[in-house]
Amino acid sequence: MTLSGVKIIELPKILDPRGNLSFIEEHNHIPFKIERTYWIYDVPGGQKRGGHAFKEQQELVVALSGSFDVIIHDGKAEKRFHLNRSYVGLYIPNGLWRQMDNFSTNSVVLVLSSTVFDEADYIRDYNQFIKEANP
Ligand code: TYD
Numbered sequence: 517m518t519l520s521g522v523k524i525i526e527l528p529k530i531l532d533p534r535g536n537l538s539f540i541e542e543h544n545h546i547p548f549k550i551e552r553t554y555w556i557y558d559v560p561g562g563q564k565r566g567g568h569a570f571k572e573q574q575e576l577v578v579a580l581s582g583s584f585d586v587i588i589h590d591g592k593a594e595k596r597f598h599l600n601r602s603y604v605g606l607y608i609p610n611g612l613w614r615q616m617d618n619f620s621t622n623s624v625v626l627v628l629s630s631t632v633f634d635e636a637d638y639i640r641d642y643n644q645f646i647k648e649a650n651p
Contacts, residue, residue, distance in 0.1 A: 569612055
């Protein structure tokens with residue numbers, strides 16, 4: 517998969533003086549069925565998360581609170597996305613290396629995943645990823 521498959525998806529936003537509301541419907545706003553949701557929180561300053569690729573997992577990453585960067589590498593080029601809105605998701609297809617850094621205080625990363633957790637779906641060795649991405 518190449519970087520061109522990565523997309524910023526603007527989610528519905530119901531503006532309300534009582535507080536705003538956003539939502540996500542599988543197949544309607546994102547191109548996969550949601551099999552799992554997880555979130556990352558209490559990230560100490562300066563830490564990095566991710567740093568792997570998925571063979572099958574597609575995902576949507578949302579900065580529910582605060583902000584952070586997602587760096588995507590397709591084996592040839594990389595792109596950095598700054599997420600800081602709770603109504604914006606970053607769609608990441610399978611087969612791409614992704615890392616997250618630059619976390620603000622109290623940031624919360626919401627990840628909607630197309631697969632259940634399976635360690636065998638991870639490529640954690642960067643050199644192996646680069647080799648497989650450039651056959
Ligand atoms: P990992 O995906 O490596 O974290 P990140 O990429 O965000 O740095 O997951 C960290 C640990 O948590 C790892 O031991 C696997 C475990 N884990 C689960 O058990 N279930 C899950 O759904 C996820 C995402 C991780």
